[in-house]
Amino acid sequence: MKALVYHGPGQKAWEEVPDPRIRKPTDVIVKIETTTICGTDLHILKGDVPAVERGRILGHEGVGRVVEAGSAVTGLVTGDRVIISCISACGHCDYCKQGVFAHCLGEEGAAGIGWILGHLIDGTQAELVRVPYAETSVYKVPDGVTPQAGTLLSDILPTGHEIGVQYGAVKPGDVVAVVGAGPVGLAAITTAGLYGPSRIIAVDVDRNRVEQAKRFGATDGVVSTDAGWKDQVLALTDGLGVDVAIEAVGIPETFAMVLDIVRPAGHVANVGVHGKGVDLPLDKLWISNITITTGLVNTNTTGTLLKLVAQQKLQVDPFVSHEFDLDDIEKAYDTFSRAAETKALKVMLNARATTGAPPEATA
Amino acid sequence: MKALVYHGPGQKAWEEVPDPRIRKPTDVIVKIETTTICGTDLHILKGDVPAVERGRILGHEGVGRVVEAGSAVTGLVTGDRVIISCISACGHCDYCKQGVFAHCLGEEGAAGIGWILGHLIDGTQAELVRVPYAETSVYKVPDGVTPQAGTLLSDILPTGHEIGVQYGAVKPGDVVAVVGAGPVGLAAITTAGLYGPSRIIAVDVDRNRVEQAKRFGATDGVVSTDAGWKDQVLALTDGLGVDVAIEAVGIPETFAMVLDIVRPAGHVANVGVHGKGVDLPLDKLWISNITITTGLVNTNTTGTLLKLVAQQKLQVDPFVSHEFDLDDIEKAYDTFSRAAETKALKVMLNARATTGAPPEATA
């Protein structure tokens, strides 16, 4: 098959590799219909994630058809269209039983588990992918949900929803601020709408991104390079600050911002991936009764989000800014890596249907 | 002043009575701008609520201006526009501290407290009303919220929201069924939308009401006189039943219906006011892991709903089917009492502005 192989910092190729095969009775093999590229893939290509070895197939998002299932798999059959979750989970360790799949204690070869696809084992930017612990790591796609919409549920939508909105405890009437209006910030904005907030304020350095956020459900926008940005935010509250402040950037400056605008007894939910530590001014905050959360997505709400997409209660199409043939994945990487210029949000890679028959027919 | 006085079963009059005055330091006097009629008022007029004495001024809903405040009142001043909650609450008993204002242990004269306006003390269908424990029993109306919208927050919207939706624990992705699409059922339907359900199914005997419910947020409707009503509901789920079934009628037949359609581990929230007991088939349900709740509104979410109305995140205008001058309250009673024929939902009674000055100017 063809796959996007990592060959060390700055090097990758869409090349012929051996097909994956079932290794354990709980595995399935999925034929990819749609996959996408995550900011994390760019980090890997920069060499920032040393755990990724040369020869690794990248990608941890995608939708496809089950083409083979291990002997212990009872709930999936050949032909099932599934979302491949970015988190693989054994389903029976202490963490899995609590739905904290991000910290699954299961094992997969020498590696642990959790985020392993396109990281510690071969991933989804390929024609075929082996998915371990399939029954707790993939989700059947109902009729009416496209492979592109499904692919958005592999990682980005659950991340914004779980780590931003749920950990932030958004509730009816709340004023929510999301600092950082990139894809994951927009995912938080879109899914915050499920919890009845009275306002969702998008905060970003880029005025265009602030405006764009309104298409995803933001009611208000503040450009954070404006001198009075904080006052602008507070003016959208009763003056005491926002109920929930979501950090979706991952740098000390934006973390300081969320601490600055949260009201007493409010919530700060960190979604950003941080490369260095931050200051926590406990001399001011010890008295504030605030809650700060961090986290990697569990994908324990993928099923819920899927129901909402299927019922058109959650609009995800605007996340797709570009589409390419899977064979053109190198062009797609180029487009995605120049997002400031290309306005790329999520770049979809679609496998061409097998000659003579749509995927449905081959299932 | 003028007020609507109850003179025993079947008898009422809009007549001259003495103005109310402050009795305790925690009271305020409110000049009514808008009030409305509740189904409960019709029950009182039938003689079904014997605790209501002859001479009582009816009404427990309304918006107006504070015209006088007791000496202990610090958070309200003359001229404040306020929603009068249908529940009066002392704010400091054990129940009030938990937000269970419906079961306030405070005292008001010989009576207890909770729902007392237009019941045990004089109510809001009048030009002026005394409101006890004002600081925990009225809510300031922000700019941009009309007296009519505010009046809907005295009772009906909080009732649907708290006793239907919150007690029913509606959460994102849920399929919710509301049995009974009258005003309170519609309030449950409208406020359920704040919690991200995937479907809201209106169930009613009347096909027109089922259709009308879609204007309030229902995604689907089922006419319960159809032989296959239950199968129709189940077909809108995965076949196992709804996550949340809200009873908004108050008779044994409809309570049996909600038990019949709830899925294992689902919720049944009873909002209907029942005149007789019902059967609970525990021989079937002991194993079902269901939760059944009952309750009188606490109005502890009035502030939240008010923020949402002010931000236009909650649409309440469709609840107002008719408007009358307050002086025409007897006509309004007639219209409301023939709701099946007049299609009345909520009938608003608006005080005429004082000659020469709008209410704002007199504040």
Add this chain to the structure above:
Amino acid sequence: MKALVYHGPGQKAWEEVPDPRIRKPTDVIVKIETTTICGTDLHILKGDVPAVERGRILGHEGVGRVVEAGSAVTGLVTGDRVIISCISACGHCDYCKQGVFAHCLGEEGAAGIGWILGHLIDGTQAELVRVPYAETSVYKVPDGVTPQAGTLLSDILPTGHEIGVQYGAVKPGDVVAVVGAGPVGLAAITTAGLYGPSRIIAVDVDRNRVEQAKRFGATDGVVSTDAGWKDQVLALTDGLGVDVAIEAVGIPETFAMVLDIVRPAGHVANVGVHGKGVDLPLDKLWISNITITTGLVNTNTTGTLLKLVAQQKLQVDPFVSHEFDLDDIEKAYDTFSRAAETKALKVMLNARATTGAPPEATA
């Protein structure tokens, strides 16, 4: 091997049967060390559970050693001592992902799943038992927990804890009443102590059982045949009723009792298995803001209870009233079936260690 086989109403025998063997990659075979008899087994023997076919091995509780594991089982190895949960769960259906194992949608042969051991498939009153979906249906026993203590965690302790105490939402300071001081009521009493109640009141028709309950953590006792039983209960509260009333009998009279003593905004948790429906006086209760729950145990807290037993924070030894050799199981049935006379609570059946080597050595 030897096993206790059901031969139709009133008939059972401890007899030679074929050893069980692995059927699916997710199965394990467990060599029983300790098992016990449940009231449900007596019901089966009366013919009250027609789904149980002749030839079925009874029993759904027990502790033993894994002697063989299917090819998909990664977290268990031969020799592991495990608690066999009374609920078998696939671990990956929608219900399992929520921890509602009682309503697992998985399949096991023609049968569904959930409570299947000793019911729809062969059970634990045997020398060996096949356990399906082992990784989500058994729990490793830590050092320091005896097989007898572990056996109490197969069913009775989780049932009292989850369906009584957790569904009843016991919290610090609460006054809790448990109506019915048999084994499952005592399990609710013992585990309620984990939630900091101020009082736990045991209510039973039998004065001896009321007294005995104090050894399990009850702070107070009321004999329900006393004319003033209700006043006695209310006198142990502020006069308004108990915060949580747990029904642990399963008849209309006791369900009426819990409704009678619960305070406004309190909880009623039904644990009893009911053979007929009950009355629910909604004409009185619609206004009470109460919550009523029902349910079959999920065993999703077995791991938690196990930690507490291991740390001696939960005392379970008093539940064991009698011990027998497994070979004497027919005598044990006789003792347990005459509990009123023998004072039997839980009757433990212990397999004799294999000649020449303790179970540890053979593992």
Add this chain to the structure above:
Amino acid sequence: MKALVYHGPGQKAWEEVPDPRIRKPTDVIVKIETTTICGTDLHILKGDVPAVERGRILGHEGVGRVVEAGSAVTGLVTGDRVIISCISACGHCDYCKQGVFAHCLGEEGAAGIGWILGHLIDGTQAELVRVPYAETSVYKVPDGVTPQAGTLLSDILPTGHEIGVQYGAVKPGDVVAVVGAGPVGLAAITTAGLYGPSRIIAVDVDRNRVEQAKRFGATDGVVSTDAGWKDQVLALTDGLGVDVAIEAVGIPETFAMVLDIVRPAGHVANVGVHGKGVDLPLDKLWISNITITTGLVNTNTTGTLLKLVAQQKLQVDPFVSHEFDLDDIEKAYDTFSRAAETKALKVMLNARATTGAPPEATA
């Protein structure tokens, strides 16, 4: 009357001052029976709390009898024995309605509200004290609870309970570590026991304090000056860290410790009062799914703790290390300020009963 008056850094005197009197209808005057000294009082005396003006009577804890009540006070009468909460709360602002009394938006003269006694208004180290917003700021003491036990519920027990244990979300089976075994850490240890943890680990630099903590409910202790302290803590868990880590010191080193020992998906509850900011290593923790909380006590659980003390389910007597006559308060300050040497925990100051009649008789 006599009172302990602050005269600037390092200066205080037990001296004659005018009696307080009712200023607002919601005030009461309380005659102190027992009061105590808080670490915060020592900070004030060092000049660390500049908001405290010269001439201020110190103290924010105590129990006494109501001797006069304002005209709006309905739930308290002369003679009632009450706990004076360290937090004064208006009871009707948005924060109070949520139970977040620490951030009450009410007003008291020019000052805001919340912690004001012995800070912005005169406090409890006096023969008499005026308590504003009395109905939401004092708690009636039931029979069987001593003034000394009640005084422990003014601040220290609710602080450990709410900000340590509740914000830390302790639940059955958890392993809890409390870093800092001073009075407030011991309050967290004692009240954690209400939530069924499997272990409570006391961590402190002082071996004696670690040992002493076991009298308050700690099951294990670790001396943090030991090189292997962290490994010792982890060895008491499954190796992944504690479920809940409570910081009860207030310095960067101990905050770093709690971050170091908390498991993925665990909770860090900060109780310590910090004088400077701390580092938050988000580069490591962004992925950990942890929750960090801060806060000032709300005293919204005072009533609950009071029920538990009354029922002897919460043992608070060991907190009292010394008792003095109220007139000897300057000696008590000396003892308390040398706690390392005197082993002082809480130092009780008891008013002598009025000659000729106990407080009960004068009520």
